[in-house]
Amino acid sequence: MKQRNETMVNSTGRSDLPGWVVELALPRPSIEDNTADADRLSRAMEQEFDVNRVDIDLAWRRRLPGLMRTSQFRIRCLIFKERQCAVLIHAAAGNDPAVMAGLAVDLGTTRVVMRLLNLETRQTLAEDAFDNPQVAIGPDVLARIHHAEEAEGPAKLQRLIIDGVNRHLEALCRSCSLVPEQIHLFCVAGNTAMSHLFAGLPVRWMIREPYIPAVNRFGLLRAADLGLCASESARVFIFPNVGSYFGGDLISGILATGMHRNSETAILVDVGTNAEVVLGNREWLMACAGAAGPALEGGMSRMGTAAAPGVIDRVRIDPVTRAIEVQTIDHLPPVGICGSGVIDLAAHLFLSGMVDIRGKFKPEACGEHLVEVNGVAHLTIVSEDASGSGEALRISQADVDSLMRSKAAMYTILETITGTMGLALEELETFYVAGTFGSLIDPRSAITIGMIPDLPMDRFRSMGNTSLAGAVAVLSRRDLTMEIDAIRDRITYLELNVNQEFMNRFSAAKFLPHTHKERFPSVGP
């Protein structure tokens, strides 16, 4: 379950499939074959990339005649193909040893992850992550969109994220003895709002009915137009979005799983404050998203936190002694608990009989673990002595209630989307779990609390950061941009209609594991 999926690029980082850097040996001009230099290269590009349109910018057309002759008409070109157009991004003499680098960016609302690649070998050169500097303006998408409605808002938000990327890409480059001018191609996957703010596009109509983004397809932008530190002709591919609520990060995720290529139906779940779900196969794709609340990302209480050193990510309760055993990231003394720890905890509290099927603490079973703090029942997970902070780590009944709502929302969304397509949850052949957080979840625990359906373990595949993986894949393989268009065009977005039926399903899912216990045959205390 913890294995990173590597279908896109094999383990050496080198794919057998052609990439974006090609060495072209052009026929030398002669009286008989006297087409112009740029047109000579265009002809070769059209053949190599099977396109009917080639875009070579003026700066390159000025340089090509000299370069072609000093390199004996053997040139290494970085070319990107978008739809039926091949764009020359960079060219160098065939024997020029300079690395041509690309940067994959997972543009998260909270966290940004970047991976620097050698575009020729497809090897990872360096990787880095940092908090999205726009957090200073607002923690969530909505707050930032509201800020963007002020006069200088969009420019300021764009400046923040671009500066952040520039700062970290410089550090990345330094770490592997490159300079930013060697970055020629960016691939960026983010949700619709983050992608818009990155490109300096207006977002105000995204949050107003009928929720219209400025752009669905960003196409290939110029890095210089966005203020990115890179080579003069560097380009930026931003994953397209389907609408305001289905962003490029999810399209990148679908691409990373390959579910759009398979005949069997799979589901992809990106677990976070929003549960984003895609169901489908090579024939069709259906997507929806719904609020799952903050509980799953560990943001539910004072001690809840994102995954970080010293944070509890695994919990086990001895069914006999009811002793709570925790595991922390980097094995440091515990200072908090993240979402996967909370799911483990809830599962084990249920299995050990310490909560009832409504998720309520059972005082007789919890015993001395249960304390009252400010008149509210709390369960002690780590005592003062064992804690890294000197304070006991506790979870309140309200925290567990919050988790119950989140897990119920998640299950209801999964049930609704599969039901809409006339499928039963058991029919799902593969269950992809995406997102950094998702990859930490123990699916056994998630099943136990009824958050995800009771499928055999071998159907679950943890994909890690699929948004980044898809962006890396686009930098590595030249056949994927067509697939992105195909994915985008094939997606049907299901508006989750929170009607009486949805609420009935939600209520039924607010039990451990579920009102209909028969749906979870593998779960039992």
Added chain:
Amino acid sequence: MKQRNETMVNSTGRSDLPGWVVELALPRPSIEDNTADADRLSRAMEQEFDVNRVDIDLAWRRRLPGLMRTSQFRIRCLIFKERQCAVLIHAAAGNDPAVMAGLAVDLGTTRVVMRLLNLETRQTLAEDAFDNPQVAIGPDVLARIHHAEEAEGPAKLQRLIIDGVNRHLEALCRSCSLVPEQIHLFCVAGNTAMSHLFAGLPVRWMIREPYIPAVNRFGLLRAADLGLCASESARVFIFPNVGSYFGGDLISGILATGMHRNSETAILVDVGTNAEVVLGNREWLMACAGAAGPALEGGMSRMGTAAAPGVIDRVRIDPVTRAIEVQTIDHLPPVGICGSGVIDLAAHLFLSGMVDIRGKFKPEACGEHLVEVNGVAHLTIVSEDASGSGEALRISQADVDSLMRSKAAMYTILETITGTMGLALEELETFYVAGTFGSLIDPRSAITIGMIPDLPMDRFRSMGNTSLAGAVAVLSRRDLTMEIDAIRDRITYLELNVNQEFMNRFSAAKFLPHTHKERFPSVGP
């Protein structure tokens, strides 16, 4: 013969064929039709222009959401289609009265002519001409190419022409109360070298075997990248060239005549220091060029000059009295003689028996007109008293010899290109004469000296500045860019092989009207 051809755009300047400015009434977004703003416009553009690719730059994608809503989704767009791609150049609210202007440029080596158009009404707003400022670097193409080989040469040459265009377009705009920011589209027709220098492209390999230009198709460049004063998103269409020796000015000329659309075979002749000739019909086009010498452009002697006020452009000799009658431009006292005057003069000298069939002055017939200056025979055309300069205007035997070579070269080129296609000169249904100079020539005189074939007068059509006319047509009608590609792809360039056969023809053509007098049945003294 003097009538300007107006097949491209009718006399009001308004064509019934669609132009580049369209008013698009976009469907308003709704929950059911919630595609993004830029994609909504793209969809409308794809339909209107029948393309599979749309290019809307980032600056416009930033502005569109606001513009679409303030204009109630009714916008006037300036769109240019190049091959299968429609590019949004400018957009305004449907009721915005600002003129969208375009500038057609005939980029001559010696002279630049510009016409400012209203792109919506297709009406001419203003026109101007000025000497190509690159003349300061070198009078001809070769001198400028040599200069461009110096380090700062290309930049300097580009700066000169761009500054010249900017200076004059500002004046043009002022003259009709516009500002340069209202110019959104340029269409430029020039020979290969002038087009390259305009775009700042290297030219050094154009003059070295195998004579390779940097670019054949320039595509749609950004005015800002060239330093042109215009709107921020303005684009520049430069006519493509076939090779170093067949430039966009000639493709523009072919377009202006429409010869590429007709079933009958026509010939287009641009008379100048180089004779440039295109032969063909809607099935095929064959082109060639050859040196004709300076005589035809009036640059052969001290008194020879380009057309200007006071310059003799028509000459008649009374067959009985042998009195020479001249007509000058603007009816001012004569100060020089231009090419058309020289051709008239030579024809009438022949018809009146004052020169023999080799073009040599016959002293007995010339009488007192003939004087010796510095030991060389000269014929007085205008006496000191009648001259505007106080000096007699005279033509030397060497000048007439020079004209004889030029006219023989022209005829030989025409004979060779038609012969290559297995045609006789008499089979030419239409004989287009292009160029400002060409339009001044009296075809009767040109036939009399055997410079052009002895066709019925109604087959000659004087086209004026076809290079400018083609550029104006491209700004006016949206169906021509495809035709330009078709013309370019259909042209076969005939290398004039100056072999024994060519030299034999040339020698035979060095008589008045020709060694084979039977080819000129209409000519007789």
